[in-house]
Amino acid sequence: MTDFGMTETTIIISSVLIFFSIVFGIVRLVIGPDTVDRVVAIDLLTIVTIALIALLAHQAERYIYLDVALVYGLLSFLGVLAVARYLEKGF
Amino acid sequence: MSSLVLILLTVVLCAGILIGGLLAVVLNSMVSAVISAGLASLFASVVYVVLAAPDVAMTEASIGSGLTTMIFLYAIRKTQGTESDPETDNGDSE
Numbered sequence: 001m002t003d004f005g006m007t008e009t010t011i012i013i014s015s016v017l018i019f020f021s022i023v024f025g026i027v028r029l030v031i032g033p034d035t036v037d038r039v040v041a042i043d044l045l046t047i048v049t050i051a052l053i054a055l056l057a058h059q060a061e062r063y064i065y066l067d068v069a070l071v072y073g074l075l076s077f078l079g080v081l082a083v084a085r086y087l088e089k090g091f
Numbered sequence: 092m093s094s095l096v097l098i099l100l101t102v103v104l105c106a107g108i109l110i111g112g113l114l115a116v117v118l119n120s121m122v123s124a125v126i127s128a129g130l131a132s133l134f135a136s137v138v139y140v141v142l143a144a145p146d147v148a149m150t151e152a153s154i155g156s157g158l159t160t161m162i163f164l165y166a167i168r169k170t171q172g173t174e175s176d177p178e179t180d181n182g183d184s185e
Contacts, residue, residue: 015096019103026107029130030114035122042126042133045107046156049137052100056140059097065140068148072136075157079129086122086164 014055021048039083046076101141107134125163132156 025048029041050069057065111131118124132155139148 012096015100019096019100022100022103022107026110026130029127030110035120035126038123038126042130045130046133049133052137053140056097056137060143062143062145065145068136068140068145068152071149071152072156075152079157079160082161082164083122083126086168 011055011059014051018048018052018055022052035087039080039087043076043080046072046079050076097141101138104134104138104141107131108138121167122164125160125167128163129156129160132159 022045025041025045029038029045032038032041050072053065053069053072057063057069108131111127111129111134114127115124115131118127132151136148136151136156139145139151
């Protein structure tokens with residue numbers, strides 16, 4: 001418990017950072033007065049989620065979980081692109 | 092210690108699912124409601140990963156977060172705008 005290596009320390013620090021990123025992203029999604037704020041918030045939450053899935057893959061030692069993060073990396077780009085294109089002029 | 096952090100992150104993710112569903116019901120702007128539903132789907136996928144089901148998580152990621160957002164945006168484009176007044180396109184008059 002007390003003998004933290006460098007890997008454990010890094011994982012705990014990144015877990016805390018991911019935690020606060022998710023909390024503040026949800027806050028921006030709730031209080032965001034415009035649609036554009038919510039689009040940026042969901043993009044932030046997707047990227048933080050990719051980091052969280054990579055962290056879970058390291059912690060569970062199952063590297064098949066990284067495929068989920070890969071799918072998210074492709075789909076967040078497409079989703080945000082679709083929403084931005086809709087907000088500009090419609091499909 | 093690490094397990095405690097994992098439990099805390101899972102609780103935050105479940106609260107995020109609830110908040111996303113609630114915002115999808117409450118918000119007036121249709122695009123914001125679709126994005127909030129995407130948030131619920133996103134966090135549900137991460138909870139599936141926590142529950143050791145990566146295939147379900149991948150299906151939820153591709154369909155729930157990618158495909159339904161595009162299909163809903165296409166439907167909103169076809170039916171023009173918000174639920175109350177049709178001329179404000181992306182405003183959120185809450």
